[in-house]
Amino acid sequence: MIKKNSHRLIVALIAPLAWGGLLWFTYMVQPSSIFTMLLFFVLLSIALMCSFFPLTSVVGERLLFTRRYRATTRQALRQAALLTIIVVANLVLLALHSWNILTAFIIIIAAVIVEVLSLARKI
Numbered sequence: 001m002i003k004k005n006s007h008r009l010i011v012a013l014i015a016p017l018a019w020g021g022l023l024w025f026t027y028m029v030q031p032s033s034i035f036t037m038l039l040f041f042v043l044l045s046i047a048l049m050c051s052f053f054p055l056t057s058v059v060g061e062r063l064l065f066t067r068r069y070r071a072t073t074r075q076a077l078r079q080a081a082l083l084t085i086i087v088v089a090n091l092v093l094l095a096l097h098s099w100n101i102l103t104a105f106i107i108i109i110a111a112v113i114v115e116v117l118s119l120a121r122k123i
Contacts, residue, residue: 052080
């Protein structure tokens with residue numbers, strides 16, 4: 001049986017590999033087509049998810065522990081995915097020259113609403 005902290009450890013070990021792969025990709029490949037840009041954002045998403053998952057898991061267990069809120073792996077994964085979506089969506093809009101501060105706030109508010117609704121559904 002896999003312990004609860006082993007998921008965090010495995011993902012934390014994958015994170016440097018993902019960041020290294022992203023660094024290698026940006027060094028070796030010129031951003032000349034839509035496919036390379038898409039591949040860049042996929043690699044960035046993997047690297048961010050692997051970095052955010054241990055962080056959200058630790059924060060959920062240590063700082064947000066109450067009787068009603070008990071952090072689970074699923075919640076940490078969802079919160080890491082939401083943080084990744086926030087970062088990647090803003091970077092995609094910036095790459096398309098469509099980013100402004102209003103769209104950044106809208107993306108953040110949408111992610112907060114999704115998180116509040118998912119937490120409210122649990123209780």
